[in-house]
Amino acid sequence: MSVQLVAEGKELITESEQGSVHQQVINGKLVYLTISHKLCEAKVSLFGGQVVSWQPNGHREVFWLSKKSAFDQSRPIRGGIPICWPWFGPLVNETSHGFARNSDWQLGDIQLNPDGVVVQLSLGKSTHPNWQGTFQLIQTLQFSDTFSQALTMKNLSAEAQNLSFALHSYFAVSDPELVTIPSLADSTYENKVSGLKQCQQVGQASGLGPVDNIYQNSKSATLIDKGWGRAIEINKSNANQWVLWNPGPETAAGMADVHQHGEQEFVCLEAANTQWFALDAGAEITASQEIKVYNL
Template identity: 40%
Template structure:
């Protein structure tokens, strides 16, 4: 695929599970597609990765790279990848194995306002080679005019993670983000600490971990005339990222001009890891909604 983005809703229907839920395939990857009166959405069973969401009557909210391979075991660029049980290149694979593992669709429910999905990933011999812990990881989605994602970890372990949201924008260098808090770790400057003054903008490569975010960040996009509210639940950090022009041309799964079409504002547990015991699961999540001036 050479287009910058992918239309999951044009994929052929392989199986209908309910009035709003169908199973389809994007190259090698099984895809669950939601077409509900209040919203459309799609997610891959690999990674339990939301790759599309748009409330009825709205433009798509998430960006998905058409340059992704869409192959088993390969990370998909865009949507909302689940980074777990570690964030970043601290081990291999980068950002953990959850986003390249096959999840199980355990439950789905339709109401007048939304579709609710529950997907599960459990430890096995393959995951124990990468990370020597038993676990159950559950991702719950509410997909309507608001999009909510909650990630729950169970077991006896400590982990980090993020819901790595890619937001589709009209022009990244015109976007501003408020609500990130005042302190950040700047990964572009080798982990130097910084103080945020005013809103964040994206004039070039941005890669920051904000360690004291407010409960909600506002992604203001004057080009598309909308604001995306990113409301964090039980998170310790918010991550802001855009590769900028130079890095975008070096990334095989991002079109050369792809960096102009998205910004990432992620809900994360990095500086305060998820610590679980056999009797105490730990969760964090995000709720996304749109506002118009």
């Protein structure tokens, strides 16, 4: 069954003629930011530093959120844009996809401008029990008729750190079977479902699950949804791969936090570096994505 949401009263953080930003506590634990602007509506959870909703005016909701997602901090939120960091996928004796997506982030600066809302979040400046070394993450989110997300990773340690990451975007779609990603055509990829390490994408990639492909492709990508007659364009930087994922019905049926037939409502297309890379002592790197929505 789904977790019942119990929302406490909203606290106004800032407002102007263009819109407002409120803070709200869900289930006595989870802090939500609710953003209302003349150009869009959005929601951000400080748990996980996670965007859970963005809807530019005149368009459908862009991100999918499971009706059975945990909103009590017992597990990561299923939907929106979980941040997989400092590792992607499984790690021996650790939870999958790192700890950024199930940690409490700190709210920083908020700017409410005529052309959109900018929110800054941070995590770290210290060690973590599941990670050796000192780090800091700074996330800058810009909500408007477009959306951008920049994740700055800082190594505050005296030694290099090995990292991997993904911006695990769950895009709401009419039906994965009606979704294609033309820009992945001819790309090489690893098929995690079949176990084949070297594959070649023939024709347009499809969002129909089960699919779990890691594409060696640093170009921008456009998700074409014929059912809703819309396109979602994603431009990325400092992310050399795309991860295309949908669990399919059999796997989704065993996932406690995916509602019935929920896998038929989303396609994940993730800007990622799934392979370990070294970040030198004192160095930083920023990975980002910019998302635009338009009608076909």
